Amino acid sequence: MLLETYKVACSNCNLRELCMPIGLSQEELQKLDDVVATRRKVSQGETLYRNGDSFTSLYAIRTGFFKTCVSSQDGREQVTGFQMAGEIIGLDGITSDHHNCNAVALEDAEVCVMPFANVEEMSREFPVLQRHVHKIMSREIVRDQGVMMLLGNMRAEERLSAFLLNLVQRLNARGFSRSELVLRMTREEIGSYLGMKLETVSRTFSKFSDEGIIEVKQRWVKILKPDALKRIFDPDSFC
Amino acid sequence: MLLETYKVACSNCNLRELCMPIGLSQEELQKLDDVVATRRKVSQGETLYRNGDSFTSLYAIRTGFFKTCVSSQDGREQVTGFQMAGEIIGLDGITSDHHNCNAVALEDAEVCVMPFANVEEMSREFPVLQRHVHKIMSREIVRDQGVMMLLGNMRAEERLSAFLLNLVQRLNARGFSRSELVLRMTREEIGSYLGMKLETVSRTFSKFSDEGIIEVKQRWVKILKPDALKRIFDPDSFC
């Protein structure tokens, strides 16, 4: 009985302030509930969508952690991002009506399925939502530009420090510690994202550790000197 | 008199098939004319918008060639893309209502200024246009993912061959030769885009030339063996 009254609803979601509903009025929020068709559980290692799948929906992450990646014909894989609660994935599918990358859950996850037809319909009705959808896509474009800067211009230490600072910042916005984190991805996945080999990732972690900047034990990381990390590279410092 | 009747108009623009109007009906096309406020000339070396400028409009390139680039606090510059006729720039500004990169004309250019408020208003009215705007943004996201793959996984020769193939393909879609092109950017700008130093760009050009794959003379390039280039790396081969 309790389960049946449990309703998918943006209006009482605890990610209200991070996800789609940002800036919407109470009335608009309730309309938005209709955009979200269902929720879907994705267990660790499972693929939410893969390259070539036909595109129907965007996904808002409720819980869990994802990676998105593209791969070339010869099998090389490039992780294009890591996504956490409140973030929207699937935007890559809009251009060609089929997805252009894979989205894999790095831990058990749950997503809100938002059929894109609903999103577009609602966007036409509510300018606030329309603007929000545009901002989400634009934010992704700006993020990508930052990654290009990282991959094109930065050295291994700068890349890893930017990566760590970006992660804790986003985790902190979700109520987690600003100094401690548990990585949900392997060294190889970090390396793929940052354009370096897993051994180099590991070595750079060890170097930071030797210098007393961080404490590392496998997936667990504690940032001891955030300022030192920022001096190596601050991801907010693009001008 | 003739000049006065000359009207900014998408409905009779020769880029109809490449730019915003794609897929619109005659009626919608005429409405779209109202989106474009004005045209603006940008001469070589001039900046259309720069990082920090407040965002008001998207720009459709009518003629000419642009680069977009971001720069870090310490002055390192990353070229994030090269844009030509029919392509839309300015999307980076939507998230924060101010631009996040610089757009510089690499040759004398003319753009159609599309105030974003108009674009959004018209999008609410015409689902076809709404979908098109979404596709343009999504296409940019997918392009960025391709650049990440390039920067994260590819070697110098692969990067340059992908770059050349991508350029001629886009030029060919605009009626230019599929084998000959004049580069509008310096070796340094190519290098910045591809995450390599200008000397390496130059050396790689020379290597391709020695192998008889291309003919190079400064900015002028002729592709002699497109298949050989594709074997090194085909930008359409993401799977």
Added chain:
DNA sequence: CGAGTCATTGATCTGTCTCAATATTAGTGG
């Protein structure tokens, strides 16, 4: 508890960068 996955560390190799010199071109003014 055992097998497989993941992480660390060492030794060596290599693609690209750096530094440096020269060549080519475009632009300017006499």
Added chain:
DNA sequence: CCACTAATATTGAGACAGATCAATGACTCG
């Protein structure tokens, strides 16, 4: 028209960050 300058491009030699190859260690999960 030519000389001069500044910007751009090419090419070489040597250095180095990160890749590669390889071995060991730590953790996870059935």
